[in-house]
Every structure is written in structure tokens, then in C-alpha cells.
Amino acid sequence: MSLFAYHLRQGLRSLRRTPVLTALMVLSIAMGIGASMTTLTVKHLLSGDPLPGRSAQIYYPQVDASPRGERASREPLDMLDYTSATDLWRDGPADRKALVVDSPVKLSAPASQGPAMMTTMLSTTADFFPMFQVPMAYGAGWSAEDDQRRARVAVISSELNQRLFGGKDSTGQMLRIRDSEVRIIGVLKPWRPSPLFYTVAGGRFAQGDTADYYRPVEEVMVPFFTGLQINAGNFQQFTCNTLPEQPGHLENTDCVWLQLWVQLDSPAKVAAYQQHLQAYVQQQQQLGRISQPELARLRSLMEWMDYNGVVPRDVKLQAWVAIAFLVICLFNTVGLLLAKFLRRTGEIGVLRALGATRAMVFQQCLIEAALIGVGGAVLGLLFTLVGLWSIRQQPLAYADMVQLDMTMLLLTFATAVATTVIAGLLPALRAARIDPALQIKAL
Numbered sequence: 001m002s003l004f005a006y007h008l009r010q011g012l013r014s015l016r017r018t019p020v021l022t023a024l025m026v027l028s029i030a031m032g033i034g035a036s037m038t039t040l041t042v043k044h045l046l047s048g049d050p051l052p053g054r055s056a057q058i059y060y061p062q063v064d065a066s067p068r069g070e071r072a073s074r075e076p077l078d079m080l081d082y083t084s085a086t087d088l089w090r091d092g093p094a095d096r097k098a099l100v101v102d103s104p105v106k107l108s109a110p111a112s113q114g115p116a117m118m119t120t121m122l123s124t125t126a127d128f129f130p131m132f133q134v135p136m137a138y139g140a141g142w143s144a145e146d147d148q149r150r151a152r153v154a155v156i157s158s159e160l161n162q163r164l165f166g167g168k169d170s171t172g173q174m175l176r177i178r179d180s181e182v183r184i185i186g187v188l189k190p191w192r193p194s195p196l197f198y199t200v201a202g203g204r205f206a207q208g209d210t211a212d213y214y215r216p217v218e219e220v221m222v223p224f225f226t227g228l229q230i231n232a233g234n235f236q237q238f239t240c241n242t243l244p245e246q247p248g249h250l251e252n253t254d255c256v257w258l259q260l261w262v263q264l265d266s267p268a269k270v271a272a273y274q275q276h277l278q279a280y281v282q283q284q285q286q287l288g289r290i291s292q293p294e295l296a297r298l299r300s301l302m303e304w305m306d307y308n309g310v311v312p313r314d315v316k317l318q319a320w321v322a323i324a325f326l327v328i329c330l331f332n333t334v335g336l337l338l339a340k341f342l343r344r345t346g347e348i349g350v351l352r353a354l355g356a357t358r359a360m361v362f363q364q365c366l367i368e369a370a371l372i373g374v375g376g377a378v379l380g381l382l383f384t385l386v387g388l389w390s391i392r393q394q395p396l397a398y399a400d401m402v403q404l405d406m407t408m409l410l411l412t413f414a415t416a417v418a419t420t421v422i423a424g425l426l427p428a429l430r431a432a433r434i435d436p437a438l439q440i441k442a443l
Contacts, residue, residue, distance in 0.1 A: 011368035018340060022372065025336045029376025032329030033416045034383025039322040041388060041408045046214065046310070050193040051301060054133065057095075058301040059262050059270070061088060063281050065254060065290050066241060076295040078201035078308075079238040082251045083289070085258040088280065089125065093272045094262035096127035099224045100198050101258050103234045107220060108176045112164040119160070121177065122218035123227025129155075129186075131263045132198065137161075139171040139186035142223055150225045155186035160219040175220065180230040182222060191217055195310045197301060198261060201238065202308070213310050274298050330423045333372075337427040341365055362428050369424025370417055377416030384412060 015022045049055050063084050064076035080088070089099050101123050108116035128134065129141035138161075142153050154175055161170050173184045195213035222230070233249055240255035250257050264270045281293035299307060384404060391402045404412075 008367060008371075010364060011371050014340075014368055015371060021336060021340055022375075025333050025340075025372045026375040026379060028329045028332045028336070029373060029416055029420055030379035030383055032326035032419075033376060033380030033412060034387055036319075036322040036326040037380065037384045037408065037412045037415065038387030038391070039319045040411075041384065041404055042391065042402055043319045044408060045194060045402060048194060049302065050195060050197040050305075051132065055301040057263050057265050058131070059264055059273070060299050060301065060304045061260055061262060061273070061277055062295070062297040062299070063088075063277070063284075063290065064292055064295040065256075065284070067291055074295075076292075076297055077239065077256045079256040080258045080260055081254055081256050082258060084284075085260050088260055088277075092262065092276050092280075093269060095265050095269065096131040096263040097125070098128040098131055098198075098261045099123075099125050099258060100128070100261065101224075101227070101235060102199060102218055103227070103231050103236070105177055105220070105231050105234065109164045109173065110176060110181075111173050114164065116176075119219045121227060121231060122221040123224045123231070124221060125224045127263070128198075128221075131261065132193075135189035135191055137187045137189040138169040139184070141186055141221075147223050147225065150229060151223055152180065152182045152226060152230075153185045153223065154182040155188065155221045156184055157188050157217055157219045158190045159216065161187045177220070177222070177230050182226070182230070188217070193217070195305070197305060197310075198259065200305065200308050200310055201259065270298070326419070330419055333420065333423045334426060337365075337369060337372075337424050338430060341427045341430065365428030366421055366424055369420050369428065372424075373417035373420030374413075376420060377413045380416050381409070381412050 062076040105121040237255035244253045284290035
């Protein structure tokens with residue numbers, strides 16, 4: 001029998017001799033693991049890369065056309081005015097470019113028996129679909145020519161397709177958006193980027209959390225200029241220096257309300273686009289439209305997420321509280337392990353007198369601590385699953401997305417075992433330093 005197997009057998013025997021103490025230690029570790037891994041799983045979900053492998057090529061340009069002195073800020077506004085957005089969309093050395101704006105809309109389907117509904121419409125440009133690798137179940141997105149000729153076409157979400165057409169291929173069917181009809185040319189597969197990165201803006205100024213970034217994708221998408229026509233008057237401004245004469249009609253105003261994303265596939269293209277952006281603001285300064293060219297920015301997707309602080313504040317706070325609770329549980333486990341090992345001083349003294357080295361005693365105690373960690377991991381995993389289930393029952397925008405993936409599952413086990421072994425270091429070291437002569441003399 002190997003030395004490890006011997007230590008393992010002795011550890012199991014020792015744990016069985018003190019079932020109440022063992023149960024307390026396992027429960028202590030499990031509660032700390034369950035609380036911390038529940039909150040860390042939510043934080044991991046909400047702060048993940050929404051475009052793995054692609055985010056480094058996606059950028060968010062900013063310019064600020066506010067009159068000088070109107071804003072005491074060293075950063076530009078989070079969105080663009082119509083002139084700046086469309087200028088940068090039409091020109092510039094980018095691989096792909098997509099204008100983005102969402103708006104509430106009344107929608108119905110003549111082929112469906114259901115009543116009209118209020119939903120959210122995304123007005124965007126053709127590059128949106130390949131740039132963000134939007135998965136399609138049926139059909140495809142529209143073309144650049146459709147953008148230019150304001151084609152009355154639409155792409156709908158998987159959820160809307162299920163609701164209106166029973167999940168069947170609905171390409172060719174008609175939708176009625178307000179007073180206009182559009183033809184469905186594409187249906188998305190189930191798609192839920194986390195966060196909904198392409199509409200992120202103003203998160204660092206949000207009152208409360210930023211849970212709106214974790215809502216489902218818009219149920220209907222149409223070409224950008226088509227959307228401006230058929231849903232005129234229903235667009236909301238991010239901010240305005242002068243209120244528009246007609247609320248919701250923002251094209252010929254100084255309001256900022258649009259977002260632009262660009263794809264730059266190499267560092268050279270990033271540098272070229274930065275030069276283009278600087279040249280643009282300097283040109284607009286000469287025209288008298290932009291007074292603060294120094295506020296031009298070009299942030300990558302992940303930089304933009306970090307800048308806006310997309311993880312809800314309460315999630316961050318809960319994560320810190322849960323980690324603190326885990327630390328308290330570990331200190332409790334240290335005390336219990338110390339009490340358990342020191343109660344065996346006579347046994348350890350005999351082992352040392354029979355030839356066991358300090359290293360062997362130390363290993364024996366650590367293996368026993370690791371066994372407690374395995375038990376804590378199993379029970380902690382159950383607590384974590386219960387915690388995530390309870391979150392899914394809450395009225396949160398991201399509740400339905402909260403699941404324990406393989407990464408967090410493995411991390412749960414590794415954390416439980418590792419933290420318990422760390423907690424066992426001091427008690428094991430204390431047990432290994434027991435003087436066998438004193439213990440034998442006391443027997």
C-alpha cells in the first residue's frame with residue numbers, strides 16, 4: 001500500500017471517529033462556498049466577454065459636438081449626434097461599421113391571430129450582422145444596398161418568431177410596424193449576448209444598477225434609415241443642448257442619441273482610424289460645429305464595457321460580502337481543525353515514537369483537511385445550485401441567464417478543496433511539531 005493510500009485511509013477513519021465535528025467543518029466550508037460561488041457565478045456571467053475572440057477588433061468611436069463651456073467634463077458624451085454619426089458611418093478606414101439605435105414600437109403580424117403588441121425595435125445597418133456574428137436560424141440580414149434604398153425589410157428574434165409563427169420559417173411573411181408593412185427576410189437563432197453590449201451607454205451615471213444591459217435582444221431589427229422613417233417621433237435622446245421642436249424627431253438637432261461601432265482587424269487599422277477621427281474633428285472645428293476636438297476617443301469593446309461599469313453595483317457588493325463570509329468560514333474551520341488535531345496529541349506522539357516523521361504527520365493532517373474540503377465542495381455545490389435557482393425566481397433582467405457553467409463548476413470544487421487545505425496548514429504544522437517524548441511520558 002502506498003503512503004498516500006495509507007494517509008487517505010487513516011484520514012477517513014479519523015473523520016468517522018468524530019462525526020459531529022466533521023459535519024460542522026463540512027457545513028462551514030459548504031456555506032462559505034455556496035454563498036461566494038453563487039455571487040461570483042453571477043458576477044462572472046455579467047462581466048464576461050460578450051464577443052469571445054472578437055472583442056479586440058470591435059471599437060466605439062466618440063466625438064463631442066457640445067458647445068464649449070456647456071459641459072465641464074474631460075470625456076465626450078457617450079452617444080453621437082446625427083451628423084457626426086452618419087458622417088463617420090459613411091466615411092472612414094474601417095472593415096465594418098454599424099449605426100445603432102433602439103426605440104419602442106407597436107407591432108403586429110397580418111398572418112398571426114394575435115393582437116398588436118408593444119416591443120423594441122433596433123434600427124441598424126447591414127454590417128451589424130457579420131460584425132457581431134449574429135446567428136441566423138432562417139434567411140439572412142439585409143445588404144448595404146437595402147440600407148441605401150431604405151428597404152422595408154426586417155429580421156426578427158427567435159422569441160418573436162416563436163410567438164407569432166410557432167417557430168417555423170417565417171421569411172417572406174409581413175409585419176406591420178405602426179402604419180407601415182415590412183417583409184421578414186431573416187430570423188435569429190436564440191441569441192443573448194451578456195451584456196447587451198451594443199446599446200451600452202451612460203452606465204457610470206446610472207442611478208442604481210445597470211440591469212437593462214442584460215435584457216433580451218430587440219425583437220425586430222430594420223435598416224437604419226427605414227427605422228427612422230417608419231418610427232419617426234418615437235426616438236429618445238440621450239441628452240440635448242436645445243430641446244427639439246418636435247419630440248422624438250432628432251435628425252436635425254444637436255441631440256446625441258445614436259451609437260456607432262466599427263470593426264478594425266489590425267493595429268495598423270486602429271492607428272489609421274484614430275488619425276481619421278482626429279482629422280474629422282479638426283475639420284468640423286474649422287466648420288464651427290465641434291469646439292472641443294480634444295474629446296475624441298476610440299475605445300475597444302472591453303474598454304467601453306469597463307468605462308461604463310456594466311456590472312450592477314449590488315452584484316459587486318454582494319460578491320465582496322460573500323467572499324468576506326467565506327473568509328469567516330475558513331477561520332472557523334481553522335479553529336475546528338486545530339481543536340481536532342490537538343485532541344490527538346497522544347496518538348500523534350505514539351506515531352512519532354514509532355518512526356513517523358514530522359513530514360508524514362503534516363501530510364496526514366493535510367490529507368484529512370482535503371477530505372473535508374471535498375465534502376464541503378459537494379455540499380457547497382448543492383448550496384450554489386439552490387442559490388442560483390433562487391436568483392432565477394427574482395424579477396431581474398438577467399435572472400433567466402444565471403446558470404452554473406463548467407468553468408464555475410470546476411472552480412467551485414477547486415476553491416473548496418484549496419481553501420480547506422490552506423485552512424489546515426496552521427493546524428497541521430502545529431500537530432507536526434508535537435514532542436513525542438512529552439506525549440509518551442504523559443501516557
